Amino acid sequence: MIQCFGVSKQAFYKRLKSHQTRQTEQQLIIRLIKEYRSQYGLRTGGIKLYQELKADMDRLGIKIGRDKFYRLMRMNNLLVPKLKRFHITTDSKHRFFKYKNLIKDKVPTRPEQLWVSDITYIKTQNGHSYLALVTDAYSKQIMGYNLASHMKTSLCIDALRMAIKNRKYKNHKLIHHSDRGIQYCNPQYTSFTEEHGIQMSMTEKYDPYENAVAERVNRTLKYEYDLKRTIKNTNLAKKMVKRAVEIYNNKRPHFSLKLNTPNFVHLNRNVDYHSYKRNKQILELLTI
Secondary structure: OHHHHOOOHHHHHHHHHHHHHHHHHHHHHHHHHHHHHHHHOOOOOHHHHHHHHHHHHHHOOOOOOHHHHHHHHHHOOOOOOOOOOOOOOOOOOOOOOOOOOOOOOEEOOOOOOEEEEEEEEEEEOOEEEEEEEEEEOOOOOEEEEEEEOOOOHHHHHHHHHHHHHOOOOOOOOEEEEEOOOHHHHOHHHHHHHHHOOEEEEEOOOOOHHHHHHHHHHHHHHHHHOOOOOOEOOHHHHHHHHHHHHHHHHHOOOEHHHOOEOHHHHHHHOOOOOOOOOOOOOOOEEOOO
16 A cells, blocks of 8 residues: 555655654653743743753754754744733832932943842732842842832832842942832932942933843743732742742853853852843943
């Protein structure tokens, strides 16, 4: 019967075996992708996945190029879809003093030279909870965080208090940069920063690139570590945030850090700073 189609029996079974091998390899790759994402981030993209999984694929004897790897992801609906931000957490219409932007068109040259802060929301069955984060702009390490069911100034102060406790270079001068939200302009917050010798800096207008690192970290935590979904309660959300921060700081490789982790870069200071600004030709080095 096979010979009727002009194909020898040997060639037919060779093609069949090749097809079965290819299907088996594809299933293995899909499993590797899902396992990696469940451990390191649900929204890990194709470029990073290919780099991180290449050693495992080589070990399994799977030879696949980057383009075929992307096609396999696309065919199995594994590409990361684009998402939009809906919930606004910044209230800049208030009477408090707004500080100047000290870091405009400047980039940090070391850890603990520039911290960026922001607030994002976490949905729970009881309503929104709010996550305040303090991130080192150079190493991308989350230095401090706090989750609560309110957006009071104390939410941000507790996150900053944790960040100060986690400092490794306590004698270095430090700038704190944020948006002009009421929590960061509140004298309670600004007095707390001044007590610890930290200089205040703020965005001048609503442009996400003025606080790009903080915005990026918010997005990464929520969309890669299952914090975007509606969580049962704030206590469970706190446990999930703690786990997400631990993975983000110590296990998740970053392209902006040449596939090193934030903790490694924070301690070793061996990576040139990567800016998220679109126009990178006019950036200066931060000299504080």
